[in-house]
Amino acid sequence: MATETTDAAHGAEAASPGMPQLDFSTFPNQIFWLVVTLVVIYLVLSKVALPRIASVLAERQGTITNDVAAAEELKQKAADAEAAYEKALADARAEASRIAGEAKAEMQAEVDAAMVKADAEIAAQTAESEVRINEIKAGAAEAVKEVARDTAKEVVAALGIDIDDKAVEAAVATQVKG
Amino acid sequence: MAEQNDQSASRAPAFIIFGLVAVAFIFGWINSKGAELSFHPMDQFEVKRFFGKGDVGTFTITNATFWMALSVAGIALLLVAGTRGRALVPSRFQSIAELAYGFIYKMVEDVTGKDGVKYFPYIMTLFMFIVFSNFLGLLPLSFTSTSHIAVTAVMAMAVFLAVTILGFVKNGLGFLSVFWISSAPLVLRPILALIEVISYFVRPVSHSIRLAGNMMAGHAVIKVFAAFAAIAAISPLSIVAITAIYALEVLVSFIQAYVFAILTCVYLKDALHPHH
Numbered sequence: 001m002a003t004e005t006t007d008a009a010h011g012a013e014a015a016s017p018g019m020p021q022l023d024f025s026t027f028p029n030q031i032f033w034l035v036v037t038l039v040v041i042y043l044v045l046s047k048v049a050l051p052r053i054a055s056v057l058a059e060r061q062g063t064i065t066n067d068v069a070a071a072e073e074l075k076q077k078a079a080d081a082e083a084a085y086e087k088a089l090a091d092a093r094a095e096a097s098r099i100a101g102e103a104k105a106e107m108q109a110e111v112d113a114a115m116v117k118a119d120a121e122i123a124a125q126t127a128e129s130e131v132r133i134n135e136i137k138a139g140a141a142e143a144v145k146e147v148a149r150d151t152a153k154e155v156v157a158a159l160g161i162d163i164d165d166k167a168v169e170a171a172v173a174t175q176v177k178g
Numbered sequence: 179m180a181e182q183n184d185q186s187a188s189r190a191p192a193f194i195i196f197g198l199v200a201v202a203f204i205f206g207w208i209n210s211k212g213a214e215l216s217f218h219p220m221d222q223f224e225v226k227r228f229f230g231k232g233d234v235g236t237f238t239i240t241n242a243t244f245w246m247a248l249s250v251a252g253i254a255l256l257l258v259a260g261t262r263g264r265a266l267v268p269s270r271f272q273s274i275a276e277l278a279y280g281f282i283y284k285m286v287e288d289v290t291g292k293d294g295v296k297y298f299p300y301i302m303t304l305f306m307f308i309v310f311s312n313f314l315g316l317l318p319l320s321f322t323s324t325s326h327i328a329v330t331a332v333m334a335m336a337v338f339l340a341v342t343i344l345g346f347v348k349n350g351l352g353f354l355s356v357f358w359i360s361s362a363p364l365v366l367r368p369i370l371a372l373i374e375v376i377s378y379f380v381r382p383v384s385h386s387i388r389l390a391g392n393m394m395a396g397h398a399v400i401k402v403f404a405a406f407a408a409i410a411a412i413s414p415l416s417i418v419a420i421t422a423i424y425a426l427e428v429l430v431s432f433i434q435a436y437v438f439a440i441l442t443c444v445y446l447k448d449a450l451h452p453h454h
Contacts, residue, residue: 019394020223020224021223021325026240028236029243030326030329031332032236033243034246038303041250044253049261050257050298053261056272057280
């Protein structure tokens, strides 16, 4: 402020009342430096700044476009993957049910075979048992005959009747048969 | 200071205003010892030697030179250094640079059409120079290059001559049809043509005085109010008025740069497409 007042005093004696804008003595100076300034700005802008900004903007635009395309592609891929997954799932289900069916059938077959085998074994054992039972039955009948004969002989002997063994046997045989 | 920190943030503006007023009072008190109420609203526009005292020659380094150089530095800082990263996601400075680029580019494209885009660097040069000069001029104690008619007139004349020459080079004598408004009734056309011719030649005058006048007036008004600040009784009012006008000047600084640029585009459009 202080310098301004002295400047004002200085300006008053240097006599330029009114607008410094109309002080034509400074025009060449201003015009010269303006032209220099504008040329420098123009060169800086046209050689460096504007191409750089333009390239940055173009690059960004390109990146955005690419990203959008990539996103679109990824979306498509995701949809494809989902479809593939669904298909795989369906296949797996079908395969699983097929395997289950096969396993079931196999097991059924095994079970059937085992049943048949077991039936056969049971039948064989039954037959064997029957034979043995018949044998035992036959053996028992024989034993009864023998016991009856022996008993009859002893009884006859005890009674003091002398009788032929053959007659006793025949009599016992007819009695047992009857 | 400690009390201020304790206050909630909502009361901070009040303290800032109080502080500013206090500072203004102190300055006013210091200042009032020397001088009475003194108006020097135009002193800020004086073109002086930057080093020492003496006459101003054509190649002398003056305050005008200094502030023009600062505007070049500012433009380089913003548009060159600011975009050095070439970041895909821009930094703050790069964002501003890109905004400025996009703003002017779109304006040129919208007003002049596709074929005007190759003149975009010239319009960008003018716009950036004006906008930086205007804003640098808003710094206290600075010098506003664009408040000088010598500066704006050179730019306006450059635009006028370039557009006129371009018009004749591109369209030959067909460029004269810019004066012949074919959509008007035939009777009126000669009269309109006369008006068009006059307005065409007034263009550089209005183009240059609009900018210089706006910048000069705003800065001078601020200085007038600043002079009133020397009187303690009205200095608060004066400070408030300066603040308000300063805010207006910030707006004007941008708008006038924009107006200069868009008018350049409009004139350029006439040269490229003279037929109405």
